[in-house]
Amino acid sequence: MAVELEVNGRSALVDVAADTPLLYVLRNDLKLNGPKFGCGLGQCGACTVLVDGTPVRACVTPVAAVAGNEITTLEGLGSVESPHRVQVAFLAEQAAQCGYCSNGMILSAAALLERNPSPTDAEIRQALDGYLCRCGTHTRIVKAVHRAAEDET
Amino acid sequence: MSAECAVTRREFIATTGTLLVAVAIPTSGFAQTLPRSLGRNRRLDAWVRIEADGTVTVFSGKVELGQGIRTAIAQVAADELDVSLERLRAPTVDTAGSPDEGRTTGSNSVPDGGTAMRYACAQARELLLRNAAAHLGVDVADLAVDDGTVTASSSGQSVTYWALLGGRRFDAEADATAEPKSPASYRYVGRSEPRLDLAAKFTGQTAYIQDIRLPGMLHARIVRGDRAVSQIESFDDTHIRGLPGVVSVVRDGNFLAVVAEREEQAIAAATALRAATQWRSTPYPAGEDMSALLRKLPTMDEIVSEIPPGDTPVVRELEAAYSRPFIAHASLGPSCSVAEWDGEEMTVWSHSQGVYPLRGAMADVLDLPETQIRVIHADGAGCYGHNGADDVACDAALIARSLPNRPIRLVWSREDEFCHEPYGSAMSLQLAAGLDASNRIVRWRHDVWSCSHSTRPAGGTAGGILAAREKADPLSLPPVTDGRQPTGGADRNAIPLYRFADQRVIEHVVLDPPLRNSALRSLGAHGNVFAIESFIDEIAGDIGEDPIAFRLRHLEDPRGRAVIERVRQMSTVQAAEGASGRPGRGFAFAQYKNLSSYLAVVVDIDVDDNDGRTRVLRAWAAVDVGQVINPDGVRNQIEGGLVQAASWTLKEQVRYTNQRIETRDWATYPILRFSEVPDVEVELIDRPDVPFVGAGEAAQGPMAAAIGNALANAVGVRLRDLPLTPDRVAAALRASG
Numbered sequence: 008m009a010v011e012l013e014v015n016g017r018s019a020l021v022d023v024a025a026d027t028p029l030l031y032v033l034r035n036d037l038k039l040n041g042p043k044f045g046c047g048l049g050q051c052g053a054c055t056v057l058v059d060g061t062p063v064r065a066c067v068t069p070v071a072a073v074a075g076n077e078i079t080t081l082e083g084l085g086s087v088e089s090p091h092r093v094q095v096a097f098l099a100e101q102a103a104q105c106g107y108c109s110n111g112m113i114l115s116a117a118a119l120l121e122r123n124p125s126p127t128d129a130e131i132r133q134a135l136d137g138y139l140c141r142c143g144t145h146t147r148i149v150k151a152v153h154r155a156a157e158d159e160t
Numbered sequence: 161m162s163a164e165c166a167v168t169r170r171e172f173i174a175t176t177g178t179l180l181v182a183v184a185i186p187t188s189g190f191a192q193t194l195p196r197s198l199g200r201n202r203r204l205d206a207w208v209r210i211e212a213d214g215t216v217t218v219f220s221g222k223v224e225l226g227q228g229i230r231t232a233i234a235q236v237a238a239d240e241l242d243v244s245l246e247r248l249r250a251p252t253v254d255t256a257g258s259p260d261e262g263r264t265t266g267s268n269s270v271p272d273g274g275t276a277m278r279y280a281c282a283q284a285r286e287l288l289l290r291n292a293a294a295h296l297g298v299d300v301a302d303l304a305v306d307d308g309t310v311t312a313s314s315s316g317q318s319v320t321y322w323a324l325l326g327g328r329r330f331d332a333e334a335d336a337t338a339e340p341k342s343p344a345s346y347r348y349v350g351r352s353e354p355r356l357d358l359a360a361k362f363t364g365q366t367a368y369i370q371d372i373r374l375p376g377m378l379h380a381r382i383v384r385g386d387r388a389v390s391q392i393e394s395f396d397d398t399h400i401r402g403l404p405g406v407v408s409v410v411r412d413g414n415f416l417a418v419v420a421e422r423e424e425q426a427i428a429a430a431t432a433l434r435a436a437t438q439w440r441s442t443p444y445p446a447g448e449d450m451s452a453l454l455r456k457l458p459t460m461d462e463i464v465s466e467i468p469p470g471d472t473p474v475v476r477e478l479e480a481a482y483s484r485p486f487i488a489h490a491s492l493g494p495s496c497s498v499a500e501w502d503g504e505e506m507t508v509w510s511h512s513q514g515v516y517p518l519r520g521a522m523a524d525v526l527d528l529p530e531t532q533i534r535v536i537h538a539d540g541a542g543c544y545g546h547n548g549a550d551d552v553a554c555d556a557a558l559i560a561r562s563l564p565n566r567p568i569r570l571v572w573s574r575e576d577e578f579c580h581e582p583y584g585s586a587m588s589l590q591l592a593a594g595l596d597a598s599n600r601i602v603r604w605r606h607d608v609w610s611c612s613h614s615t616r617p618a619g620g621t622a623g624g625i626l627a628a629r630e631k632a633d634p635l636s637l638p639p640v641t642d643g644r645q646p647t648g649g650a651d652r653n654a655i656p657l658y659r660f661a662d663q664r665v666i667e668h669v670v671l672d673p674p675l676r677n678s679a680l681r682s683l684g685a686h687g688n689v690f691a692i693e694s695f696i697d698e699i700a701g702d703i704g705e706d707p708i709a710f711r712l713r714h715l716e717d718p719r720g721r722a723v724i725e726r727v728r729q730m731s732t733v734q735a736a737e738g739a740s741g742r743p744g745r746g747f748a749f750a751q752y753k754n755l756s757s758y759l760a761v762v763v764d765i766d767v768d769d770n771d772g773r774t775r776v777l778r779a780w781a782a783v784d785v786g787q788v789i790n791p792d793g794v795r796n797q798i799e800g801g802l803v804q805a806a807s808w809t810l811k812e813q814v815r816y817t818n819q820r821i822e823t824r825d826w827a828t829y830p831i832l833r834f835s836e837v838p839d840v841e842v843e844l845i846d847r848p849d850v851p852f853v854g855a856g857e858a859a860q861g862p863m864a865a866a867i868g869n870a871l872a873n874a875v876g877v878r879l880r881d882l883p884l885t886p887d888r889v890a891a892a893l894r895a896s897g
């Protein structure tokens with residue numbers, strides 16, 4: 008079936024089965040690299056996108072369920088030339104090793120700062136608790152979120 | 161592909177014009193020993209090239225695994241060549257032309273690859289300066305270089321590297337006679353240069369193997385039985401072939417895969433095929449304690465260290481047994497590969513740790529000459545050792561060969577990754593010590609039972625690859641081997657760094673491993689250091705001596721003593737501030753491989769009285785890696801190592817019954833989360849005049865032991881079997897009342 012999506016401020020028409028996980032549409036049809044396949048089970052957060060500003064796991068979200076919603080991926084958040092303040096902060100703190108988890112971390116941190124502009128350490132850890140990092144860069148990520156919060160003008 | 165993947169074969173083999181200037185290459189003074197990687201790749205232009213437009217490209221054979229090696233090597237090259245970091249290009253590793261530096265493992269990338277690059281670039285610079293001197297009519301001593309522009313201080317005249325070369329290649333053999341710069345004159349080395357790859361990774365640019373999209377590409381999934389290798393008893397693919405988008409069901413002996421137009425179609429078809437397939441396999445030897453099992457299975461044994469007894473009488477004897485389970489690499493991104501067969505050449509993109517050894521193994525699996533296989537590295541998720549990367553690449557190649565001219569992208573499922581990766585081997589350890597009248601250790605016994613800690617494939621040993629044993633004409637498993645001293649495998653770090661008069665260390669390597677096994681970050685060092693550093697603490701406790709003072713009495717190595725002293729100063733805050741249950745502090749120390757980085761760590765933990773949950777609150781580590789190339793990069797590796805080791809130590813264990821692997825997803829294999837991660841503080845002792853060594857694996861063993869020691873201090877009972885789960889801790893709490 009034809010599904011119309013709003014992704015990163017642009018609309019896109021895709022012809023896929025209604026229950027196709029959003030992740031594969033974003034990665035394969037729209038050729039976006041931000042959302043990553045990590046588990047396909049909703050357990051790790053690597054596939055996160057923002058749907059109307061809320062972090063959602065694209066691997067377990069049927070594409071038809073978000074037709075008409077505003078979807079933001081990592082590339083929609085900011086670019087190398089014009090990065091979002093969370094991306095700037097992640098760079099400043101070098102908050103990654105392999106960076107495979109960074110997509111989920113950055114998007115959920117951006118969503119957190121929207122609803123809570125100056126979160127405490129515990130609030131950051133709580134907001135990110137469902138996002139896995141196997142490289143163990145958690146403490147850098149927490150520092151980066153604090154830095155992004157302070158950078159807000 | 162990223163710009164870094166984009167060097168084509170044509171670029172590699174094109175021989176533009178050729179030749180730089182063989183001005184007075186010295187024939188004497190040939191370095192006694194060439195750095196290993198240079199010895200294997202003698203052509204200087206295999207390492208560094210300068211284009212007429214001023215682009216400087218350095219080719220390393222070491223791959224980016226998230227450890228920041230690309231940046232570190234670029235820093236070394238930029239300094240040695242005297243060019244700016246922005247001018248440098250550092251393409252990915254490709255068997256079509258990159259230097260063959262074997263694998264990127266064992267914390268050797270900086271010592272091997274960095275040293276080779278340093279000497280190659282020093283030689284290139286020397287050649288360029290000789291030519292510049294001739295060109296400008298001055299002495300080399302009169303020249304200064306700034307970002308590739310060479311200026312004569314007497315005349316003020318200058319010439320660039322690229323003008324001198326005019327697009328030609330260095331025509332010289334690497335000989336390592338040019339003296340690298342002195343540490344004082346480095347501009348990049350020693351500085352926390354930001355990683356070259358992270359901006360792309362943080363903004364969703366093309367950066368990973370998963371981001372490779374080729375025209376006409378199809379999506380594949382594999383279907384395997386639980387145990388390597390299971391036999392297909394029956395399967396029926398008639399209805400599978402009719403499912404939406406299915407292009408092909410590939411069967412080669414016991415190798416089974418589906419290919420579809422779309423990824424979700426491949427996933428659906430694989431699920432259906434799995435349900436329609438019956439497997440047969442030998443049951444696992446489960447149902448008993450792994451430590452006991454390892455000691456019962458047939459082994460090959462070796463005395464790895466022996467110091468004959470002295471004549472000091474032993475007045476006190478102690479003995480203890482320790483263990484660790486099989487541990488999964490559990491990469492956040494399941495293994496992935498893209499492969500294309502054009503009827504003559506197989507091109508494979510892989511996140512393998514060694515594209516050349518993989519090419520050799522793949523040649524055996526496909527029964528093709530190596531010359532018809534090209535393997536190109538692309539970044540993947542962190543691997544922490546030998547995970548499914550090589551397997552998935554061979555899977556993809558087998559599938560691609562059945563569908564010529566259709567690029568195939570294969571991604572393992574989360575379950576494939578957990579069930580089929582080669583786990584870090586379980587270990588069982590028995591330690592015994594004898595003390596003399598002055599409470600000095602004068603006898604030491606260490607026995608370690610484990611499976612091999614490396615089953616990495618290469619040409620001639622491809623039988624370890626899953627598909628190699630599944631295909632219709634299977635290869636057989638190569639004989640069991642394990643790393644030898646001085647670095648060791650199961651016995652890595654089994655030889656204590658402390659000075660004991662009478663010492664015997666024996667390894668027992670299991671010949672028929674109960675589960676599929678291979679190299680996990682730090683190999684046997686994790687278990688051996690856990691055992692040694694736990695036992696030393698136990699002995700100190702037994703004689704009532706401060707555990708750090710007790711260690712220092714037995715340790716002569718000044719660099720070892722220095723990291724211990726440093727971490728002691730770092731951790732002077734009140735023990736276990738912020739604890740709500742039973743607080744505990746623990747210490748441990750090791751020199752990785754007894755020849756690499758030194759690390760001493762102190763941890764504060766908090767044990768919940770009710771449920772036995774242990775949380776690491778803080779960790780302080782002092783580290784000596786010799787000369788530091790990139791301080792922040794080293795700190796990042798150590799921080800990550802500490803956190804990952806805490807996760808292994810507190811939570812991780814591959815679980816299975818005799819029929820199936822029970823570790824299948826993140827629910828059945830939990831790892832440390834944000835709410836459980838300690839604050840970590842790392843200090844480096846920089847030694848600019850001491851050769852650099854790797855940092856990536858230094859933390860694993862000491863962190864495990866420090867947590868165990870803290871736990872013993874907190875609950876008053878020693879736990880000797882990893883992981884230190886709430887169940888075990890709660891049982892210990894009950895036992896201690």
Ligand code: FES
Pocket residue numbers: 043044045046047048049050051052053054055064065066067
């Ligand atoms: S890939 Fe979606 S949560 Fe893991």
Ligand code: FES
Pocket residue numbers: 102103104105106107108109139140141142143144226492541542
């Ligand atoms: S940086 Fe590798 S998983 Fe987080």
